[in-house]
Amino acid sequence: MAQIELVHLSKVYGNDVAAVRDLNLDVAEGEFMVLVGPSGCGKTTALRMVAGLEEISSGEIRIGGKVVNELAPRDRDIAMVFQNYALYPHKSVYENLAFGLRMRKVPKAEQKERVEEIARILGLGEMLHRRPAQLSGGQRQRVAMGRAIVREPKAFLMDEPLSNLDAKLRVQMRAEIARIQQALKVTTVYVTHDQVEAMTMGHRVAVMRDGELQQVDTPQRLYDAPANLFVASFVGSPPMNLFEAVVERDDSRLVCRIGETELELPADVAAERPALANYSGRPVAVGIRPEDVREAAGWDGARLRGRILLVESLGSEQLVHIEIAATPLERSDLIDAAAQPPGPPLGVDDLERAVTLLGRFDRHLLLAPGEAVEVAIDPRLLHFFDLETGVAIPAVDVPVAAEVVS
Amino acid sequence: MSSVTQIAPTPVAPVAPRGRGRRRRTRQLGWNLLGLLVLAVMVFPVYWMVATAFKPGQQILSYTPHWVPTNPTLSNFRDAIHQPFFWNAVKNSLIVVSAVVALSVVLAFLASLALAKFHFYGRKAFIVLILGVQMVPLAALIIPLYILMSRLGQIDKLTGVIAMYLTFVLPFTVWTMRGFLLGIPKELEEAAMVDGATRFGAFVRVLLPLVGPGLVATSIFAFIQAWNEFIIAYVFLHTPAKQTLMVWLASFTTLRGTDWGPLMAGATLCALPVVVFFLLVQRRIAFGLTAGAVRG
């Protein structure tokens, strides 16, 4: 068990293509750190540099306080689980599990003891003499895990280990890996592109994009206080509603204008975000989580009017697509799911620009497509971002924990 | 509700309507008969060689063909192996073939390692070269090769023939080995290295066992090529005692007229090893061995 530190880590390929750019990350002893981001964001490259499978262009990696830049993978005392498992097809399950021990010259008897112990824990006891080809996908995944665990390494590195499993098995193995990690308390770096996996498994989650670290924090804080538009749009499913709004100063009050509707920002919101005052008269990006979009009945604050486009019933609740008058965001750093398609306005004819607002509503509400609705927006639940840089306009008592690179 | 009945799938492509069952069966029978006929025509020449080889002389030299060797005899085989230089030819062929197989497997393995496991300047150029060079006609190269070999003093020497065969099988064997190596996921080696093996250790313990089938396949290819080759052996090996089996077989007739029985017996003997190895290769020496390591 050891701490892993990445210091100013960069990876540049041939023609100045940077896969990882100046990455700083501390993984504490025993911590489960998830690297997440869309494909090509550099998360796997970063992991492979920690493993020693990829040369480091510049910067430093320390495992347990020791610089390992020049160390071969075998000398780093780490174990890795590969996306395609990389089980040796010509070796039996037993030989696969024992391989690492054999390489480290662990006595035969101890090898046997440890392999059998792990096989018992993982429910592989019956298949020790089978070849990988004779195993199911889930069993192969367990062998890959077992091969990492049996070594009792300083750290686990996992590269999308669940992506080849079907959805049900994935949920099951997700919990199992998290449980094993908790029991063994081995420092773990886990790479995935699936934000649900990241949120459910990680003690802390590092969001990456285009080789750069966007934010590192606990899943909850990542959700509550995304550091920029990218994190806001990436974390959460369904994603945060994002659109353009204008902040205006009316006498001493701050007002946020969304389309034709003016939302008055209460004094405490304005006080919480002093920087917001500087944006008066300028457009900003605002975001609101689907669960914070409420039905307006009984709400005496400002309301947004819109028309229901689509109702998706999820059983426990319903997801409602509501078209409202607002300016869509057109930024490249939003991930696709959150980007508003600039399609033709369907329900509201007199609007020049419309945005689809996603709301999570109680399942008992009777809603039908085509209906006009009013939704309540609590200004306290709004997220504000600088439209130019995409960086969150921070609240005072909610300091953004990690350094934000943009 | 009405929309549901509308959407209900209508059978667009009826797979096998019941009424047509019999017609289907007759058609299948027709195809099978045609298939049998084709099989018979294709295999007949090979059958005819073997049948002739076992027939006594008067059944061979008969205006009405004897379709089946009713009194099989081994005398043709006896005659064939007692032909002058048969055992010389066997020995020469074996020497040439084993040298070519051993050398080509080693050289091809090394070269394909470079092509499959390294990125280097000139890699693509080399691949185009080995693909293109296979296309150069041997019949055209034989003239300058003769000049080259005579300068090197390699005319009428097995070493010269071995060197030429080796070179001619190399492009294909390199290409095939490269395919086998590429089929092995690089994660396997990486896993071994993370598990504590050196780069060389990963190579020996993981790569080598997995590439075994590829080594076997390419060596059988080299074997067949070297065994079957005729032109080079014919042009470069003059002394009868130095010739290979194929040259021996081709010049069989000229020794004492056309003696079909022993000739077919000799042909059968020459074809036998190749046929055996060909059928071995066809078994597809566990191409799927690495399949279990990746995905499901």
Next chain:
Amino acid sequence: MASVAESEFPLASRRRRRFTRQRIGRVLAPYALLAPAATAIGVILGYPLYLLVKMSFEKYGLFELIRHKGRWIGTANYAHILHDGEFWRVLARTVVFTAVTVTLTMVLGTAMALLLLQVSRWLRVAITTGLVLVWSVPVIVAVDIWRWMVDYEFGVANWTLTKLHIGNFIRHDWFANPWTGFGVITALIVWGAIPFITITVYAGLAQVPQELLEAAAIDGAKPWAVFREVTLPLLMPIFVILTSLSIIWDFQVFQQIWVMLDFRPTSDYYTMAIYAFHQSFQISEYGLGAAIAVVMVLFMFGATLVYLRQMLRTGEVQ
């Protein structure tokens, strides 16, 4: 903590240290691995190719062979060939022979692959095994078999054709007339080449995704239309490769004719390869032979280019 300070200047401090011996080794390793094979190919394929072109511009007879040195005569060899009626006859003969043989091989081979799809499973296994058997027969052995089958006195072909009332073939000498002689040679080559074509095309057919055929059927295509619109386009790369390979192989035909006609074919049987061989090794005009061979290579170059392009495009080269 000192190391943190050091890593503030990552480029300056680290780059240089990397050029270790190990690093240089990794750069040189592929070249070292490639060297033996590349040397062999260079000496025994590359250099002779250069020599071939050089010789085609030289007077290179017996005298020069002994002296190990040709005499430069410019394009005289080519001029000689191009004004030689024999050369043009040989070229035309080779082109026609190649066209006929390749067409027959491809059509029959593909037809048999399609037949394989239709027959029952047991028969498919039997035919495939039979094809592999035929495929494995060495060329010289095949020539001997066919020579025996068309023997003018006791050949099984003559007897069968007579019995089938196709004509009186008793004591018919197939090689007296070059047309029937080439007929036998074509049959021999097509017979030997079909297995490779059939097995490759069949493998390709088996790889066509079933869903595509089903989708086309649901879209209303009849079986022939499905074949033309879906199967054929998907198999096109295979056909291109097989056809160009067949052209390359058949254009340089040598040993079948050479052995079939007892090492002394009359000039009616000359193809490009035999003509080049005859000029060099029988008349000892190596320069002339080289010029003919160069023309032959140039003729085949088109097919080679098509083949190479297809191989590169199929994505196998990365």
